[in-house]
Amino acid sequence: xxxxxxxxxxxxxxxxxxxxxxxxxxxxxxxxxxxxxxxxxxxxxxxxxxxxxxxxxxxxxxxxxxxxxxxxxxxxxxxxxxxxxxxxxxxxxxxxxxxxxxxxxxxxxxxxxxxxxxxxxxxxxxxxxxxxxxxxxxxxxxxxxxxxxxxxxxxxxxxxxxxxxxxxxxxxxxxxxxxxxxxxxxxxxxxxxxxxxxxxxxxxxxxxxxxxxxxxxxxxxxxxxxxxxxxxxxxxxxxxxxxxxxxxxxxxxxxxxxxxxxxxxxxxxxxxxxxxxxxxxxxxxxxxxxxxxxxxxxxxxxxxxxxxxxxxxxxxxxxxxxxxxxxxxxxxxxxxxxxxxxxxxxxxxxx
Numbered sequence: 001x002x003x004x005x006x007x008x009x010x011x012x013x014x015x016x017x018x019x020x021x022x023x024x025x026x027x028x029x030x031x032x033x034x035x036x037x038x039x040x041x042x043x044x045x046x047x048x049x050x051x052x053x054x055x056x057x058x059x060x061x062x063x064x065x066x067x068x069x070x071x072x073x074x075x076x077x078x079x080x081x082x083x084x085x086x087x088x089x090x091x092x093x094x095x096x097x098x099x100x101x102x103x104x105x106x107x108x109x110x111x112x113x114x115x116x117x118x119x120x121x122x123x124x125x126x127x128x129x130x131x132x133x134x135x136x137x138x139x140x141x142x143x144x145x146x147x148x149x150x151x152x153x154x155x156x157x158x159x160x161x162x163x164x165x166x167x168x169x170x171x172x173x174x175x176x177x178x179x180x181x182x183x184x185x186x187x188x189x190x191x192x193x194x195x196x197x198x199x200x201x202x203x204x205x206x207x208x209x210x211x212x213x214x215x216x217x218x219x220x221x222x223x224x225x226x227x228x229x230x231x232x233x234x235x236x237x238x239x240x241x242x243x244x245x246x247x248x249x250x251x252x253x254x255x256x257x258x259x260x261x262x263x264x265x266x267x268x269x270x271x272x273x274x275x276x277x278x279x280x281x282x283x284x285x286x287x288x289x290x291x292x293x294x295x296x297x298x299x300x301x302x303x304x305x306x307x308x309x310x311x312x313x314x315x316x317x318x319x320x321x322x323x324x325x326x327x328x329x330x331x332x333x334x335x336x337x338x339x340x341x342x343x344x345x346x347x348x349x350x351x
Contacts, residue, residue, distance in 0.1 A: 014055035023051035034059045072102050074318050075123040075131040077116065081108040083234065083262055084290040085307065089134065092311035100319065102129075109135050120145040123154070130155035130318030134171075134310070136205035155321030157314050157334075160204055169317035171310065171334050173205070175287075176212045178303035178338030179257070182285045183216035185301075185340060186255045189348045191283060195228035195253035197242040197263050206234070209259050209287065228253050232263050239266020247274060254282065254349040261286035261293050261302055268296055268345070279347035289341055298344030309336045 020027045025044055032040045033048040040048075051057075076093050078086040090106055097104050105126055107119035116135065123131050131149060136159050146163060149156050156168040186194055196213045199206025210229065217224050230245055232238035239258065243266070246252055258264035264286030268278055276282050278298060286293060289304035313334040320330040 014057040016057075016059075018055055019048065019051045019057050022055060023047045073105055073126060073128045074102050074315070074322075075105045075107065075126070075128040076314070077107045077109060077119045077123070077131065077133045077135060079109055079135040080111055080234075083260075084292055085261070085288045086134075088291060089307040089311055092308045093132065093315060096312055096315045100315070102315075102319075111135075117145045120148060124148060124152055128154060129322045130157070132157045132314040132318060134159050134314065136160065136203055155318050157317040159310075159314075160208065167321060169321065169330075169332050169334065171313050171317070171336055173208075173305065173310075174335060174337040175205075175209050175303075175305075176215070178287070178305070178340055179209065179212040180216040180219065181340035182257055182301075182303055183213070183220055183222070185342070185346065186257075186283060186285070187220045187222060189255075189283070189346065191255040191349050192222055193225075193228075193251075193253045193255070193349075194222060195225070195230070195246055195256045197230055197232045197239060197256060197258045197267065199232065199234045199259035199263075201231055203234075206259055213257060225251075225253075227251075232259070234260045234262055236262055236266040236269070239263035239268075240270040241266075243267045243270035243274075254351075255284070255346070256282065257285045257287075259287055261288040261290045261300065264300055264302065264345075265292070265296055268298075268300070279345050281350055283346040283349070285346060287338075293341075294343065296345075301343045301346040302341050303338050304341045305338050306336065 016027055016030050020030045023030065025048060029040060029044055030048050033045050074097055076090060078089065080086060094104050105123065105128060107122060109116035109119055131154060133156065146156065150165045150167055153167060156163065157171060158168065159171045160173055162170045183194065194217065196210060198210040201207055214224055227249055228246065230242045232242040239262065242263065256267055258267060264284050267284050271278050271282055278284055284300065286300050286302035287305065289302045293300040293302050313336055317334055324330050
């Protein structure tokens with residue numbers, strides 16, 4: 001049967017005047033309260049927020065930005081939205097931003113410099129108050145575009161990359177600690193034949209991780225076999241391809257450290273299809289500690305790079321720049337460390 005249309009009209013949406021009337025304050029007081037002005041007493045502020053909740057009132061953020069001259073909008077540009085690491089990073093960034101009264105604008109470069117250029121342009125057009133460019137090495141391809149942000153006095157935070165601009169900050173990522181712990185763990189288990197599936201050499205972060213692996217191997221006096229260090233592309237297919245290349249060699253490693261978790265999960269899949277048992281026949285270690293890593297079979301031993309710490313560092317860098325006085329000196333470098341998380345994908349070598 002056809003549904004009867006309700007004869008009652010929807011209630012008129014509350015506006016700022018309705019809130020002011022219910023709270024028994026002026027419209028200006030409501031506006032100041034919503035904008036977080038310290039000029040409003042705690043007593044009046046509580047009364048206004050109770051009225052807002054009771055009326056289910058939604059402040060017009062666009063109008064607020066026009067009045068205040070601030071968008072309270074931060075941008076975040078990531079490398080590849082299909083890699084679970086980045087949605088988890090975005091979620092953490094949004095949580096801390098919203099908790100501090102900011103909204104976010106999200107873009108993904110898809111590892112394409114042309115797309116990254118468009119992302120930067122969007123940020124400028126939307127009048128963001130700061131941009132976190134967390135593409136881990138692609139920044140060098142769009143320096144002119146990043147300079148556009150500086151020319152518009154938009155604060156910028158980059159991962160591992162430094163710009164000589166007073167409005168830019170850098171998040172330093174300590175891969176060394178986690179990768180050293182991973183190699184030490186494998187050496188303690190008795191592995192001496194260790195391979196490394198690196199990320200694409202177009203990324204500064206991938207080169208850094210590979211160099212840290214080489215340094216960690218040397219520190220343990222373990223041989224570094226160039227045939228066992230293979231450049232992949234930080235994807236599941238890259239992990240499968242890297243594993244298959246190692247399988248074609250006459251001499252093979254008994255353990256593989258991967259430049260990220262997606263590569264490692266690809267290795268787990270390829271090893272299973274090849275009839276190898278992880279960790280009995282092959283030990284595997286990833287890097288990132290994405291949420292899915294805990295649920296692979298076996299659960300993946302990995303090097304944790306906390307998305308929460310990274311997101312908080314990026315937000316704090318932008319907030320300090322956006323809210324500081326023009327002549328004030330603000331912190332320009334923020335450190336995020338790594339650590340080894342032991343699960344079920346590593347064990348003693350079979351022979």
